[in-house]
Every structure is written in C-alpha cells, then in structure tokens.
Amino acid sequence: MSLFLxxxxxxxxxxxxxxxxxxxxxLSILVDNSKSxxxxxxxxxxxxxxxxxxxxxxxxxKFSLNEFSFGRELQILDSLSFLENETxxxxxxxxxxxxxxxxxxxxxxITDGNQTIGAAYEFLNTKQPIYPIIIxxxxxxxxxKIAQLNVNKYSYIQNKFPVEVILNYEGxxxxxxxxxxxxxxxTVYRENVSFSSEKKSATITANLTSTKEGLQYxxxxxxxxxxxxxxxxxxxxxxxxxxxxxxKVLILSSxxxxxxxALKKSIESNKQRSVxxxxxxxxxxxxxxxxxxxLNQVNNKFNxxxxxxxxxNSNYLLISxxxxxxxxxxxxxxxxxxxAINQTENYxxxxxxxxxxxxxxxxxxxxxxxxxxxxxxVLISKEHQTLLYQNINGIQTNQPLLTTxxxxxxxxxxxxxxxxxxxxxxxxxNSNSYEDFDKFTGSLVQYLASNKKRDRLEVNAxxxxxxxxxxxxxxxxxDKNYQxxxxxALEIAxxxxxxxxxxxxxxxxxxxxxxxxxxxxxxxxxxYKVEVLGLNIKSYGRxxxxxYQIEEQFTNANVTKLQQLAVxxxxxxxxxxxxxxxxxxxxxxxxxxxxxKSSVKQQNLIDWKWILFFxxxxxxxxxxxxxxHGKI
Numbered sequence: 001m002s003l004f005l006x007x008x009x010x011x012x013x014x015x016x017x018x019x020x021x022x023x024x025x026x027l028s029i030l031v032d033n034s035k036s037x038x039x040x041x042x043x044x045x046x047x048x049x050x051x052x053x054x055x056x057x058x059x060x061x062k063f064s065l066n067e068f069s070f071g072r073e074l075q076i077l078d079s080l081s082f083l084e085n086e087t088x089x090x091x092x093x094x095x096x097x098x099x100x101x102x103x104x105x106x107x108x109x110i111t112d113g114n115q116t117i118g119a120a121y122e123f124l125n126t127k128q129p130i131y132p133i134i135i136x137x138x139x140x141x142x143x144x145k146i147a148q149l150n151v152n153k154y155s156y157i158q159n160k161f162p163v164e165v166i167l168n169y170e171g172x173x174x175x176x177x178x179x180x181x182x183x184x185x186x187t188v189y190r191e192n193v194s195f196s197s198e199k200k201s202a203t204i205t206a207n208l209t210s211t212k213e214g215l216q217y218x219x220x221x222x223x224x225x226x227x228x229x230x231x232x233x234x235x236x237x238x239x240x241x242x243x244x245x246x247x248k249v250l251i252l253s254s255x256x257x258x259x260x261x262a263l264k265k266s267i268e269s270n271k272q273r274s275v276x277x278x279x280x281x282x283x284x285x286x287x288x289x290x291x292x293x294x295l296n297q298v299n300n301k302f303n304x305x306x307x308x309x310x311x312x313n314s315n316y317l318l319i320s321x322x323x324x325x326x327x328x329x330x331x332x333x334x335x336x337x338x339x340a341i342n343q344t345e346n347y348x349x350x351x352x353x354x355x356x357x358x359x360x361x362x363x364x365x366x367x368x369x370x371x372x373x374x375x376x377x378v379l380i381s382k383e384h385q386t387l388l389y390q391n392i393n394g395i396q397t398n399q400p401l402l403t404t405x406x407x408x409x410x411x412x413x414x415x416x417x418x419x420x421x422x423x424x425x426x427x428x429x430n431s432n433s434y435e436d437f438d439k440f441t442g443s444l445v446q447y448l449a450s451n452k453k454r455d456r457l458e459v460n461a462x463x464x465x466x467x468x469x470x471x472x473x474x475x476x477x478x479d480k481n482y483q484x485x486x487x488x489a490l491e492i493a494x495x496x497x498x499x500x501x502x503x504x505x506x507x508x509x510x511x512x513x514x515x516x517x518x519x520x521x522x523x524x525x526x527x528y529k530v531e532v533l534g535l536n537i538k539s540y541g542r543x544x545x546x547x548y549q550i551e552e553q554f555t556n557a558n559v560t561k562l563q564q565l566a567v568x569x570x571x572x573x574x575x576x577x578x579x580x581x582x583x584x585x586x587x588x589x590x591x592x593x594x595x596x597k598s599s600v601k602q603q604n605l606i607d608w609k610w611i612l613f614f615x616x617x618x619x620x621x622x623x624x625x626x627x628x629h630g631k632i
Contacts, residue, residue, distance in 0.1 A: 002618040009611050014602045021599065025104035025592045027063035028096045028128075029053060031080065032089075032111035032135075034071045035468075036554055038082040040136040045576050046110060047080060049133065052579055053108070058587055062594075068096060072117065085468045087111075088118035097126050104592055106571070108582070112136035113558030122564040129571040129591075131582055136557035142171040144195070144225050145233035152439075154446075155210040156272040157244040163206045165220055169195035177223045179204055183216060193222075210242040215463055217544060230554070237546045239463040247273040247449045250287065252305060253296035254280050255323050260296060262421035267445055269438040280305070287314055291449040294318075297418070299325035306332050315411040315448045320373050321418030335382035335405060336414060338374070346370035347417050348391030349401050354512055356476040357385040357404050358447045359460060363436040366391075368426050371401065371417025378416060382407050383478075390416070404447070411448050457490075459530050459539045467547055471518040475507060475530055475539070489533040490514045497525045523547040 029050065037046060050067070053059065067077035070092035071084020089111060096107060110133045115121060148166040155161040163181065174196040181189040189206040210216070221235040228234075249267055253260055256279075264275045276290070280301045287293050287308050293316045295302060309316050318334075320326070326340040349365040365388055378399050388402040404413045427437035461473040473492065479485045490507035503521070507514035507530075527542045559573070566573045574582045586592060 002615050002622070005611050005615045005618070009608055009615070012604060012608065014604045017601050019599050019601055021597045023595045023597055024062065024064045025106070025594065026100055027059065027065050027586065028100060028105055028107045029065065029067045029077070030092055030096060030107060030109045030111070031067070031069045031077060032071075032087060033069040033075075033080055033082055034084040034087040034116075035082060036087065036112055036114055037135065039554075040112060040557075042112075042135040042576070043080075043082055046082075046135060049110065049576055049579060050077075050080075053583075056583060059583060062587060062592070066096075066099075068092065070095075086116045087114060089113070089115045090118040090121035090124060093121060093124055093126060093130065097128060100128065104595070106131065106586065106589075106592060108133060109562075109565075110135060111562070112554070113562040114554040115558075115561075120561075122561040122568065124565070124568075126569050128569065130565055130569040131571045131585070132562040132566055132573050133578075133582065134557050134559060134562055134573060134575050136554075141229040141556065142173070142175075142225055142227055143230055143233070144169050144171075144175075144177060144222055144228065145230075146220060146222060146236045147201075149220055149236050149238055151238050151240060153239075154241050154243060154442075156270070157210050157213055157242055159210050159271060160207045161210060161240060163189075163208060163218075163220070163238070165204045165206070167193065167195075167202045167204065167222055169200050169202075171195070171225075172197045175225055177225060179220070179222045181206055181208065182219045182221065188218070210240070213242050213244045215239060215241050215542070217464075232547070237464055237544065239544070241463075243272075243446075247292065247445065248290045249273060249275045249292045249294065249445065249449070250285075250290040251275060251277045251294045251296060252280050252283055252302070253277070254299050254301060255297050257296065257321075257418060258421040259319065259418055262424045263294065263441065266424060266434070266438045266441040269434065270442055273445065288312060291315070292317065292445060297321050297323040298329055299323070300328045303328075306334075313408065313410045317413045317415070317444070317448055319415045319418065319420070322372055322374065324374065326374060326376070334412075335384075335407065336378060336380045336403075338376045338378050338416070340374040340376035343375050344372050345375040345392065346372055347401055348394075350389040350391050350396050352386055352389060355385055355387045356458060356460065356474070356513060357387070357406070358443050360387060360440065360443055363427060363440055364430055365423075367430075369419065369422040371415075371419045373417040411450070413444065413448055455539065457530065457532060457537050457539045459541060461528070461541055461543060463543050465543060465545050467523050467545060468520075469545075471521065471543075471545075473516050473518070473528075473530075475514040476512075477514065477532060477537075484512050486512075488514075488535075491531055491533055492516055492518075493529045493531070494518065494521070495527050495529075496522075497527055499524075521545055 031046065031050060037043060054065065059065065069075050069077045069080060070088065072086040072088055074092045074095035093107065105128050107128050107130045109130055112135050145168055146165060147168040150164040152161055167179065174194065176192065176194045179191050179193050180187050188208055191204055193202050193204065195202065217237065217239050219235055219237050224231045224234055251260055251263060260277055264277060267273050267275050287305065293309065293314060295316055295318045298318060322344050326338045330337040348370045349368055351362040351365045382405060384403045384405050386400040386403040390397045390399040390401045401417060402413065402415050405411065424434060424437045428434050456478045458476045459473065465471050475490055477485050477488050477490060486509055492505050492507065494503045505516050505518060507516045523545045525544050530539045563573050572585065
C-alpha cells in the first residue's frame with residue numbers, strides 16, 4: 001500500500017476545470033478637490049452628489065466603483081478638503097486611463113472645468129467615455145483681468161526697463177477703464193484703455209525708470225468694472241532688482257571669428273556695458289581699465305596678458321577652440337589642463353540643474369548646435385562649478401563644457417569650445433528673440449565682472465511667491481577652502497514684518513546643496529535669515545507672498561471645454577442637479593456590459609498532503625511490526 005501511494009503521489013493525476021468569472025465594467029469617479037470648488041461654494045453639493053453615487057444600488061450592481069480626487073496630482077479618494085492650490089484635469093484623466101487600460105471604464109468627472117496647469121484636457125485622446133458633471137456658476141459675468149505680465153528680473157540704475165501686460169475682457173458692452181503701476185504707494189505709470197465686444201484683449205507696454213538701487217516691488221492694477229464679480233484677478237505684483245554697475249569688457253583674440261561679434265552684440269544689449277575688441281598683436285592698453293577680459297583662442301602671444309591677470313587678480317573668461325595652443329595653457333598653472341591632441345571634436349551641451357554659482361535657467365542648451373574644440377580630457381585641480389557638461393555624439397560625460405572658478409577673490413570661467421555664435425542664432429530661432437541668450441551671457445558677465453568677495457553661504461530664493469504656494473529655498477555652504485561642506489547644520493528664520501512672528505525651519509541636505517520647503521505662510525512681507533548653526537555665518541533676504549490665488553481667478557465654470565471633452569470622448573455633459581439623468585444613461589447604455597471570462601485550471605485528483613501522511617504512517621507501522629517480530 002505504501003509503494004502504491006508513493007507511485008500515485010509521483011504520478012499526481014489531474015483534470016482540467018473550467019471556471020467562469022463575471023467582470024463588471026468599472027465606473028471611475030473623478031472629483032475636483034481644488035480651492036475653486038469652495039470658492040464657488042459647491043462643497044456640500046459635490047459631497048452630496050458623491051454620496052448618492054456611492055449608495056446607488058443599481059450602479060453598484062452594474063459597476064465596480066473606483067473613486068479618485070485630484071488637484072495637482074491624482075489621488076485615491078479618501079476625504080475631500082477642497083484646499084488644492086492647482087488643478088490638472090488632463091493629468092487626472094490620463095492617470096485613470098492608465099489604471100483602467102483594456103477595461104470598460106466610463107469616467108464621471110465632477111469639476112468646474114477650470115484648469116490652472118497641464119495640457120489642454122479638451123483635446124485628450126481616450127477610449128473611455130467621459131461624463132462631466134458641471135459645478136460652479138455657469139452664468140457669464142463681466143470680467144477684466146491681467147492675463148499675463150512679462151518683465152526682466154534685473155535692471156540697471158537710471159535705465160528704462162519694459163513691463164508688458166496683457167489684459168483680457170469678458171463682456172459685450174463697451175467699457176473704459178484705467179491701467180496703473182504702483183511702487184511704494186506712488187503711481188509710476190498710468191494709461192487709459194477701452195474694451196468692447198470686438199476688442200477683447202489689450203497689450204500694454206510700460207517703460208519704467210530704475211531710480212533706486214536694490215530690490216524694488218511693483219503692483220500692476222486695472223480699475224474694477226461696474227458689477228464685476230471677481231476683482232482679485234485685476235492686480236498682480238512683480239519685482240525688479242536694480243543694479244548700480246558700469247562694466248567695461250575687453251575681448252582679446254588671436255584669430256578673427258564670428259564668436260567675437262556675437263559676444264559683443266550680446267554683451268552690449270545691456271546699455272550699462274561696453275565692449276572693446278582687439279587682436280592680441282594690436283593691444284597696447286592696460287587690462288586694469290576693464291572689469292572683465294575675454295581671452296579667445298589663446299596661444300603663446302597671450303603670455304604677457306595672462307601674467308598681468310594673475311598679478312592683478314583680474315577676472316577673465318577663456319574660450320578655447322581649434323586654434324588654441326593647449327601646450328601653452330597647460331604650462332600657465334591656471335588650475336586646469338587639457339590633454340589635447342591635434343584633432344577636433346564637436347561637443348554638445350548638457351545643462352546642470354545643480355549649478356548654484358548664479359541663477360541660470362535652461363534656455364535649451366541641450367538642443368543647441370555643438371561647439372568645436374580639440375579632443376582631449378580636461379583635468380581641473382581647483383574648486384569649480386560646472387554649468388554645462390559635454391555631450392559627445394549623444395553620450396553624456398562628466399567633462400565640463402562651461403565651468404566657473406572663484407579662488408583667492410579671482411573669478412574666471414572657461415568655455416571649452418568655439419561656435420557660440422551658433423547658440424545665439426539657435427536661441428533666436430527657438431523664441432524669435434535674442435533675449436534668452438543675451439540674458440545668459442549677461443548673467444555670466446555680471447558674475448565675472450563683479451569684484452565682490454565670494455560668500456561661503458549663498459542662498460537662492462525668489463522675491464515673490466503666490467499665496468498658498470510651496471516656497472523652495474536652496475543654500476550652498478563651503479568651508480574655508482571654498483569646498484562644499486556637507487557637515488553643517490543650516491537653519492532659516494522667517495519673520496513676518498507686520499506681525500513679527502518668527503518661523504524657524506532646518507535645511508535638509510539634498511545632493512550638493514541644502515534645501516527647505518515652506519508651506520502655509522499667509523500673504524504678506526517677510527524677511528529671512530539663513531544661519532550656519534555654531535558659526536557666525538549668516539545670509540539675509542526678503543520676499544513677498546501675494547494675495548494672488550490662482551484658483552480664485554475664475555468667475556464661472558468652463559462649460560465650453562467640458563462640452564468639447566464630452567463630445568470628443570463619446571460622453572455627455574450633465575449638471576449637478578441631473579443625478580437621475582446621468583444614472584439612467586449609465587444603466588441603460590448597452591456599451592457598459594459585464595464581460596464573462598472563462599479560465600482553464602488544472603485541478604489535482606488527490607490531496608498530496610494526506611497521501612504523504614498515510615505513506616509515512618504505513619512505513620512507520622511496518623517498522624514497528626518488523627521490530628516487534630524481530631525482523632529488524
């Protein structure tokens with residue numbers, strides 16, 4: 001019997017069993033959890049609508065209900081606060097589509113249709129029909145708002161800087177109003193503007209004069225219209241940092257090159273700067289007359305100039321290329337060398353997000369044409385910060401393309417490649433303006449031309465934040481040798497200048513910088529102090545939190561976009577009081593059917609655990625019987 005059961009266990013006979021499973025369609029309920037819902041006073045109506053959906057027995061019988069809420073991100077619905085500061089409807093729909101891929105899963109979208117960030121949701125391609133439930137006021141009111149404000153962050157003393165403001169009007173009557181810009185309670189610009197049913201938009205360009213050095217705050221405002229419901233979008237604050245600086249730049253080159261003209265035009269786009277260009281053989285002046293010296297295609301003819309730069313601790317920018325004599329440069333002990341061969345290579349740019357020497361945005365560096373330089377490895381022996389890395393034939397490297405130095409109160413930078421004139425042309429093609437590229441060279445020149453001693457603690461923060469936004473502040477701290485120090489403990493103390501309330505928050509170490517996120521600060525004027533605990537090293541600054549609430553800038557629900565979304569996806573628009581209608585549509589729609597799925601499973605005819613138990617029991621009994629009879 002034991003042997004028989006063992007053989008049966010090894011054979012393990014089985015049969016096929018067909019199992020039938022019914023898969024109900026999924027009904028996804030997407031709920032707008034942003035502040036605009038509470039602004040429209042729709043909190044209770046939304047929660048009541050969801051409660052009735054969740055407790056509708058007919059829907060529960062036909063569908064599997066999945067509930068989500070969304071603001072900036074999509075989340076599983078737990079509770080509704082209506083406190084999200086931003087709305088991304090497109091991201092929420094895309095997220096649900098990914099979760100319900102290859103399923104029958106209609107979507108109920110409960111929202112006012114006003115999106116503040118993200119792609120245009122009305123043009124999304126989705127296989128699932130969407131049924132928007134419109135909440136909020138659908139009445140069209142007269143409204144005038146500042147749709148967009150464009151201004152440079154920096155200006156120079158006694159210079160004029162442009163402020164471009166785009167005003168939008170919603171209404172059918174002809175109206176006259178006044179646009180103004182205020183600073184310190186005084187009107188610095190005023191212009192009358194009119195709108196009508198034909199003229200719905202106006203662009204105003206104001207040229208303001210920088211009269212005071214430092215950070216200056218302004219408020220752009222358009223007068224309220226009669227019977228205008230929402231006046232919070234009639235004003236917007238901005239800031240400009242006014243710099244008192246006169247800069248003379250010298251460009252010395254060993255060859256004629258288009259880079260020279262591009263740099264001269266770009267630098268002189270700021271009227272506070274002038275550029276003098278000389279061939280190295282023709283220069284007879286003194287470098288002390290200039291705040292910055294640009295060395296293009298250095299060779300042994302630059303020996304005297306480089307010696308003067310080192311003796312006077314003058315700041316410089318070195319640009320290398322196909323005509324650069326790297327054997328000469330390597331002997332100058334500048335803190336960097338290049339093991340170059342007599343062959344050129346094209347180097348693309350990779351933007352470094354962690355660059356903290358000065359504030360620089362990515363203006364499309366990764367897509368700019370490559371620069372040309374002699375091929376070889378770059379070795380740097382002194383402290384540096386790299387803004388751009390080299391990309392060689394699509395391969396990203398850790399080799400610098402543009403790097404900066406600040407050692408012994410001498411600032412310098414090296415661009416390892418010629419052809420920067422192509423960058424200026426490419427920037428113009430991308431934006432139809434040289435402004436982005438000129439701001440880049442302006443930031444680089446401003447840094448290099450400044451004789452200010454580098455601080456061991458550098459703090460990056462904006463000057464204006466919208467209400468209820470997350471405030472991100474980063475700091476870079478170095479030791480006495482100006483090497484990044486990850487051992488320090490940094491703390492920020494934020495003071496509300498009106499209430500004198502102080503909030504202290506420690507920084508967190510993230511990669512090679514210290515960062516802090518601050519939330520829930522009320523609107524107002526703030527000053528801050530960043531301190532390295534245990535050391536007398538501090539940095540001060542200020543910022544303003546405006547009363548601008550982006551979720552409160554809408555006067556009514558966006559019915560048009562929601563209707564477009566419903567039509568494109570095969571759904572239908574309903575309103576909050578049409579629960580019975582939307583329920584009837586979902587229940588009677590034959591497209592939403594239960595899918596019957598069959599699966600074939602192998603089922604064992606025997607239970608191996610019991611068989612194994614009997615085998616062990618029989619062998620044990622046989623052993624005792626044989627032992628008893630003396631057979632063992």
